Amino acid sequence: MNFKNYKRVSSDVTLMPMRLKDIIELSQNNNQVVVDGKPIQVSIIEDDQQMINEAIAANDTNDEIIMYLVRNGQTDFWGVAAEFASSNYFCEVLDVSKLGEFDFGTAVSLMRLGHKVARKGWNGKGMFIFLVPGSTFKVNRPPLLGIYDEGTEIDYQPHIDMKTADDKVVPWSASQSDVLAEDWGIGG
Secondary structure: OOOOOOEEEOOOOEEEEEEEEEEEEEEEOEEEEEEOOOEEEOEOHHHHHHHHHHHHOOOOOOOOOOEEEEOOOOOOOOEEEOOOOOOOHHHHOOOHOOOOOEEEHHHHHHHHOOOEEEEOOOOOOOOEEEOOOOOOOOOOOOOHHHOOOOOOEHHHHEEEEEEEEOOEEEOOOOOHHHHHHEEEOOOO
């Protein structure tokens, strides 16, 4: 496995998206990869190994990114982090407080891992955005009670909310300047 398509988030952090074929190859090569021509041994904790085994067993043929190969340059530790991994494990792999500024794509990846992010250029103090995971629930009050019958199961889709400067939570949509900005950082 020779990784060339990776994202250096900062001088200390490198993220490499992994698809099912990459994960199978990683497993077949005793958790070794080649990055920039250098062989690397990847450390995989038990929970992530279980997830890798489940991904291989499911043999999903789509080309989605399943997890990330991660390098913490401070310690030269290589590991894997799933999109839905606990932020505690991700923090062990990456000291996110030292990420510095990054782009919106990295901001989205970090939100998927449970982190809150904010733009340096935002005026309000204490503002940040975060991913609200999807869920299902049964209708039991307005306004949905006026649209659906009581007890109807609703599939509530994942979305991004913002904590405002005045401590409110509101739905958030990115502007073009937000998407193209490179002044994102860990927030909250």
